[in-house]
Amino acid sequence: MENKRSDCPISCSLEIFGDKWSLLIIRDIMLREKVSFSEFLASEEKIATNILVNRLNLLESEKILVKEVSPLNKSKFVYSLTQKGADLLPIVIEIMDWGAKYNKNCPRKELGKRIKSDKPAVIKELSLALKKKIK
Amino acid sequence: MENKRSDCPISCSLEIFGDKWSLLIIRDIMLREKVSFSEFLASEEKIATNILVNRLNLLESEKILVKEVSPLNKSKFVYSLTQKGADLLPIVIEIMDWGAKYNKNCPRKELGKRIKSDKPAVIKELSLALKKKIK
DNA sequence: AATTTGTTATTGCAAAATACAATAACAAAT
DNA sequence: ATTTGTTATTGTATTTTGCAATAACAAATT
Numbered sequence: 001m002e003n004k005r006s007d008c009p010i011s012c013s014l015e016i017f018g019d020k021w022s023l024l025i026i027r028d029i030m031l032r033e034k035v036s037f038s039e040f041l042a043s044e045e046k047i048a049t050n051i052l053v054n055r056l057n058l059l060e061s062e063k064i065l066v067k068e069v070s071p072l073n074k075s076k077f078v079y080s081l082t083q084k085g086a087d088l089l090p091i092v093i094e095i096m097d098w099g100a101k102y103n104k105n106c107p108r109k110e111l112g113k114r115i116k117s118d119k120p121a122v123i124k125e126l127s128l129a130l131k132k133k134i135k
Numbered sequence: 136m137e138n139k140r141s142d143c144p145i146s147c148s149l150e151i152f153g154d155k156w157s158l159l160i161i162r163d164i165m166l167r168e169k170v171s172f173s174e175f176l177a178s179e180e181k182i183a184t185n186i187l188v189n190r191l192n193l194l195e196s197e198k199i200l201v202k203e204v205s206p207l208n209k210s211k212f213v214y215s216l217t218q219k220g221a222d223l224l225p226i227v228i229e230i231m232d233w234g235a236k237y238n239k240n241c242p243r244k245e246l247g248k249r250i251k252s253d254k255p256a257v258i259k260e261l262s263l264a265l266k267k268k269i270k
Numbered sequence: 271a272a273t274t275t276g277t278t279a280t281t282g283c284a285a286a287a288t289a290c291a292a293t294a295a296c297a298a299a300t
Numbered sequence: 301a302t303t304t305g306t307t308a309t310t311g312t313a314t315t316t317t318g319c320a321a322t323a324a325c326a327a328a329t330t
Contacts, residue, residue, distance in 0.1 A: 005180040009234025009241040010162050010227065019287090020153040027145050037307055045140040048289055053308060075297040076306060084237055091233060092145065094226045099144030102219050106144040154316095172278055183318055188279055210326040211277060274329070280322080287316065294309070300302080 016062050017088070021047055021055050023095070026064070026081075026088055030130065031111065035078040036070070064088070066135040086130040093123055151197050152223075156182055156190050158230070161199070161216075161223055165265065166246065170213040171205070199223070201270040221265040228258055 005011050017023055024045055028034035034043075040052055047055075056079065059065040064085035070076040093115060100112045108115075114122050140146050152158055159180055163169035169178075175187055182190075191214065194200040199220035205211040228250060235247045243250075249257050 004240065006178075007241050008159075008162075008179070009231045009238060009243075009247065011159060011180055011234075012238045012241050013230045013234035014155045014158060018153070018155040018158070020149050021288095023149060023153070024143075024146060027143075038305080041307095043141075044143070045146050046289095048291095049308070050290095050310085051288065054287095073298080073306085087233055087236065091226065091229045094229050095148045096144045098222055098226060099146075099148035101222065103144060103147045105139065106142050106147050108144075112144065156317095173276075176278095183320090184279070185281085185319090186317065189317095208277085208327080272330085274327100276327080277325090279324080282321085283319090285316100285318070287314100289314070290312090292310085292312105295307085297304105297306090299304070 016058075016064075019055075021051060022059060023088070023092060025052075025055055025059065026085065027092055029065075029079060029081055030086075030089060030092060030126070035080065036076060059085070068135075080133060080135045081130060083134050086127070086134050089127055089130065090123055093119065093126075151193075151199075154190075156180075156186060157194060158223070158227060160187075160190055160194065161220065162227055164200075164214065164216055165221075165224060165227060165261070170215065171211060194220070203270075215268060215270045216265060218269050221262070221269050224262055224265065225258055228254065228261075 004015065017026070024043065024047070025040055028040055028043055034040055037052065037056070040056075041047065041049065056065065056067070060067050060079075062084075063082055065079045066082055067077050067079055070078045096112065097115050097119065100106050100108045100116070106112075111122070139150065152161075159178065159182070160175055163175055163178055169175055172187065172191070175191075176182065176184065191200065191202070195202050195214075197219075198217055200214045201217055202212050202214050205213045231247065232250050232254065235241050235243045235251070241247075246257070
């Protein structure tokens, strides 16, 4: 961890995930059941392999993710959220809601519509589901 | 607006404010009553002038901020939030709450404590206050 | 009128982050 | 043995950011 810019919690948070990629990896794990390097790599936003490696290591070092050997395939790793990582859920949901509200080209799909109609319920439900999977 | 990476609302949002600075400017306007270039510049995180200019222009072009000549000082500009910008409030609050929860060096001050004890009330109250100031 | 001060913006250059392509390491599967 | 799949590294070009200096210009001061 580098030297902090300030003690502001917003600033500290942005030093960790204030970039264009980190929260997309979190999204993939949280909302799309992705768990591995190759699955993250396959996402539509086309992250480069070196950046993906870098972000996964960073998120792991911040204890937002945990990396383990896959029980199904010993030559594969799987990433899971810690409680700290799972607690990013409300942030992700709020960003998703704002983005859908202000972007014509981001039509709300099922989850987006449920967020629009009852955000707290969605957060509660997803949070419970995550609880079963955190490390 | 460049070419979008995808239609995901999270990705679209991060293309706008997914960096280490934009949300700090929003924070300064939302929570610290700052309105001008020199006030943003004075924040503890020490943003560079060229980056500040760049972010202000970007946020203005995204219609998150509006720039006007100050009524008090004609050689000064003041920035205010649009409704789109004010709607970032829940994101800012959630990031603040997460940062305070997971960072020893970010002691909760008054606002932080109120967020911890009743987040929806804080958001509602601040959102009402912002409503009176949006352009 | 000339000078100083305050505010916003620009420029030049170094450093860091990102994009993109190629390929390496290595275990599993064939 | 060879091929395939998964993760990681390397090299190079481009873009973004950090930092310092300074410009433009109006208001305030002398």
